[in-house]
Amino acid sequence: MQTQALSSQPLASAVRKARLRLTPFLALMFALSMLDRSNVGFVKQALQVDSNIGNAAFALGAGIFFIGYAVFEIPSNMMLHRVGAKLWLSRIMVTWGIASAAMMFAHNETAFYVLRFILGVAEAGFSPGVILYSTYWFPARERGKALGIYYFGVPVALVLGSPLSGYLMEVMGGLLGLRNWQWMFLIEGLAASVVGVIAFFYLVSKPRHAKWLTDAEKDALESAIAAEDRHKVAHGPTTALAALGNWNVLRFVAIYFAIQVSVYGVIFYLPTRISELTGTAIGAKVGFLTAIPWFCALVALRFVTGYADARGKHREVAVLMLVMAAAGIGFSTMGTHLVPVLFAFCVATIGFVVVQPLFWTLPTAYLSGTAAASGIALIGALGNLGGFIAPTLKTAVETLFQSQRAGMGALAVAGVIGVLLLLSIGMRGRRQEAGQLAASKTASR
Template sequence: MRLTPFLALMFALSMLDRSNVGFVKQALQVDSNIGNAAFALGAGIFFIGYAVFEIPSNLMLHRVGAKVWLSRIMVTWGLASAAMMFAHDETSFYVLRFILGVAEAGFSPGVILYSTYWFPARERGKALGVYYFGLPVALVLGSPLSGFLLEVMGGQLGLRNWQWMFIIEGLAASIAGIIAFFYLVSKPRDARWLTSNEKSALEAAIAAEDREKIAHGPATALHALRNWQVLRFVAIYFAIQVSVYGVIFYLPTRISELTGTAIGSKVGLLTAIPWLCALIALRFITGMADAKGKHRQFAIAMLAMAAAGIALSTLGQHLAPVLIAFCIATVGFVVVQPLFWTLPTAYLSGTAAASGIALIGALGNLGGFIAPTLKTAVEALFQSQQAGMLALASAGVLGVLLLLSIGAHARRASAMPFGSSKAASR
């Protein structure tokens, strides 16, 4: 697990730079005269750029190695995130969010692919669980940080507080990207902390898995792109992302409304509570799923929990019950993600994994584009904020139904008994 904590840090910075737009919603709309519908479109348009370049990015990572490619992604997305300081109207907001998506394209699917080089299937859930620590960490620590920056910054060098927030959080990602180039190791054979025997054992276990995957799944990059099982994974991940980003983009605003305070340190601390709950649950539940070999069943339970929590959040107008409902939802949609990724990574290998994982990430992440627009449209149609959140909950229910329908080959692949490698977890 030596590499996964640093990958979790990279993911935390990624999620911070994706979601911090939710913290500046009110200030940005006032300063730039951006309406709710335009903000929803701009928040989601990030995922269009992300989707377009996802597959070529993952194929490039498979070719040149994670060390170079993940570092490049991180440096460029940090600079793009800092450039959000220049948003001054609807058009510039759209363009900069799109550029941010292009810059970050391939990062998370690249890390998922990277995990298949290091961890056999029966250990991958826990390993990805450590990586996904980055999501709640970003919002446990990042939410108060964003709120703090909005309170204390502003006026320095003639810049607004939200501009400083984008600059500081964006450049932090670029600095981490430079460090990543010197820290990451692309393949086990290059790891100085493993002995020759450990490298051989780990690579033999991964190779044995890959042979089994080829026997049951697509063998080439092109086959993966037209494989029905892969397309089913796309639909499931899409449903998950609708739930995730519908909450991420609007949680700070909802807490602000319930407390009657502007978005700042108080709202940031309250917003961090659901993510702290997810952080506590993440390692425990993914470890249990690995031990029992029931990733799919645990994923179903977690996504059902997410849908239930989102629906329950609409039932009250008092802070405590709504915050509890968001805690339930957040645990569900955070923990389901590493559990979900054990399924396609146990089904795909080689270039098929590079293209298939990228396709799942590219099209699935469009759920992040649809979520704010869907929520806003449904609210306008029914003249109800409750209706918008219930639409997001319905997406989670759809994801549960699709997980229930996953074919026997993928389930068998995810439970493959190829040995565990202690070397990978060192």
């Protein structure tokens, strides 16, 4: 019995071509997305000085992005399902690039809040849209690896983007009368818009429209996806409303929420923490040091997602990764020297980056059609509110206990809650994944 490899040569060829053609470009898009939503961490000190923004206001502004993101997530994914990924993903990218560049006008608290909210609205639906898009192209047993390549965008954004942001902050101040943080927002935002235009000409919405697939490859891939969809219809919700009220979908929301609290609690404050430990202002040196944890995650992504696909152990490996995230965040508070704290951040970053593509194999194995469009969007919308809660929660707990350790500890607790929720999926989740693999195998014959 062959469960770890695609048994149909045309299907295997189609998946390989799609993975090589689509996922690296999607990873580039995701890298720019992560850079534009997280680069606010690099301007924290300069922006607060120039715009008179306090810590609480910065935390609110950093997190308010996710309110706009959440409000428009479901409508955005429904539009993608209707008009196609090629048009909609490129539209999202062009508009969020413009909105990110406009952050250069954040001269006071009100402007900071409004522009961060607009950025969230502009980007709404991007990542859940790509997750939905992956279900059109990759059978269940290959989806973890494909999403793992897509999630390369997270560490790539911060391996390359951290030094870039630090460099721009160091050298661009005063040029043409603009502050260094204004140049950073302008350059990194417009880069996203340029790639968004290219995406319109590069992406293909469905396998049937791919000129780089043979007819046999198109038929094999569409048959495999259709077989999985029939299995999903028999075992999960089939309409948008059913998905929105489904208990398992709501549990996926809670898990993703816990993951995002861990992710953004670190992303927004890692540069500042490294700056404190090195005793230097945020610039090129801090940028390079901040890139180290993301490089570690980049290395781990390919191997761990490939292992989970090969063994069919997405849930179990996801649990292990989220345990690493919580432990790393917790231990990062216990040192005052750079090396052990940086090591703890490496452990945490590997955990919360790698857990995300593994997590998404679970709801995509359960949802199909319009239920997938709305359900994945709901998970992304409400789950991403963890990014809104994270900085506010961290600041509030620090204020309450008068301790930075307490703030990071709260983020670690969120990771532990996510672990418990993942464990609660239990045997039902494993049976669902096994059914998806069997359906894909049958279609490939």
